[in-house]
Amino acid sequence: MHVVVRLAPMDSIGQWMVGEGDDDAFWGPRPSSVADAACRWRNGDPSEIAPPDTLQSTSSPLVLGRAHSVTRSPRAASVSAMHAVGPVWRRGEPGYAGALGDPQFSALESGLGPDAVVRASDEAGVVEVLRAAADSGERVAVRSGGHSWAAAGVRDDGVLLDVGGLDHARIDAEGLQARFGPGLRGGRLAELLVAHGTAAPAGHCGTPGVGGYLLGGGLGLNWGDWLPACYSVTRVRAVLADGSIVEGSAEADPDLLWLARGAGPGFPGVVTEFDLALRPLPSCIRVSSWRYDLSSLDAVGEWLTRASDELPRNVELPVVLGHVPAADADPATSGSRRAVVGVTAIAYAHDDEGAASAVAPLAAAPAAASEEVHAVPVAFDALHEAVDATYPPGRRYLADTFWTPLDLAATLERLAPLIEAAPSDESYLLVSMPAHGAGATLLPEGVSAYSLHDRTLVIAYAIWRDPADDEANRQWIDAVADTMAPVCSGHFLSEADIRRHPERAERSFSPDAWARLGELRSHYDPEGRFHSWFT
Ligand SMILES: Cc1cc2nc3c(=O)[nH]c(=O)nc-3n(C[C@H](O)[C@H](O)[C@H](O)COP(=O)(O)OP(=O)(O)OC[C@H]3O[C@@H](n4cnc5c(N)ncnc54)[C@H](O)[C@@H]3O)c2cc1C
Structure with missing residues (x-):
């Protein structure tokens, strides 16, 4: 037996904690350097990895631009009648429910369903579907990975166009650029990087x-320092409602690029490819975690507020109000769970000294932690594993989001009674201050639809299993x-409950950005072919 770093299996708040176990049986520290990582892949299946390559588009070679002329193949009048582009499932036919539900992440049914679900396997298929929809007048909803909490791709009429199969990827390590399709999953992207x-x-x-993820802004790894991921998008390729293929970039079509950086479900087209600017891999990533009972919340809030003035931006500091099993706690605790506050600090550095000095402002942690670990090495592409564990598959989910000018301490104090009242042990509240309080001034102006930040962000997740508990969980998220x-x-926007609260869409943008969104959406999609934010 070895002592290994693992995520305790019962841990529903996503913290890396120390335990004992066989290192085959638990999640150990992942390789934290490029060399380690290379060894790992050498021992695995190297053919899995796309070689460094020049960025050649794998999309269709059609002439770019709205006025291009392409020979149009004969086709049926409606999308739901066409099979040429890929599988099609019509409402009422065998397989329809499965095609609609896979890959929707939340098991909570929306109660809605389009006339047909179509899977396009390449850009040419997307073009054909959109032309057919233009001919027949059908509306179109789009889905890549199916992880919209609000199931934004599932609507009641028209066609659901699933582009999850467009998951090609190429990395140009020398040029620090990646090019990939919208169906690529975040974990796979991290592996390739x-x-x-x-x-x-x-x-x-x-x-x-x-x-x-990218269209919605993308609050990703190290986003306080690297900014939301949409600011790293340098080019998109998209198909518009008339079937024309366009490219958005600073040079080619800045308005389209602006939309692709944050319009989310209001993007007026189908993105078939993204270019992303890359950074050198931080070779020393260290994770520290502390867990406290709620009775220590004031002390935790004060500690974090004081430390935030000193913390550098390359430290991410998510705070979670959640539950752990009571067996893990003071035996005097009654009930099956106890509410806790978990603090995690992730330092993205290039050596141990840099990582240690980055988290030094957190040294004065309150002494009452029930568990803590320090400076655990975790590989960049393993960071998502602890977070994934907090979203078990097959559950029913509701999520909602709130920006506030309050600081961490005041926000935590406000939320604490709610976590104790949560009907499900798996539900939790995620609180973070991007750039440690500088969130409101973090965003570059005028280059993105994504345009609204404040000091602190709260994301609430109701997570439960039994349909009989739907109402209780709805009431809880409404109470938040x-x-x-x-x-x-x-x-x-990306995690707001826009299905039940469509007005959240407008309140996810600055007033100027909201006005410009309206104008640009009318320009690129004059007939309103694409569904949007439920507004
Ligand atoms: C388990 C989980 C973890 C998450 N973690 C994070 C996180 O860390 N950070 C974060 O920022 N968000 C996070 N989210 C939110 C997530 O990023 C958004 O819900 C995002 O929309 C999911 O992308 P998707 O392609 O899987 O979703 P889908 O449901 O396929 O798409 C959502 C909507 O985006 C639009 N869209 C998708 N693809 C295209 C396309 N190719 N062209 C045009 N429009 C398109 C469509 O309107 C579609 O309805 C998480 C969600 C889940 C379920």
């Missing part, structure tokens, strides 16, 4: 598609919303 000695603000979770409403300055 590490294999090429590069990094980017890939998602905190491994399973969402990069399509919806009511508690935050008096101090809420806006929402983070």
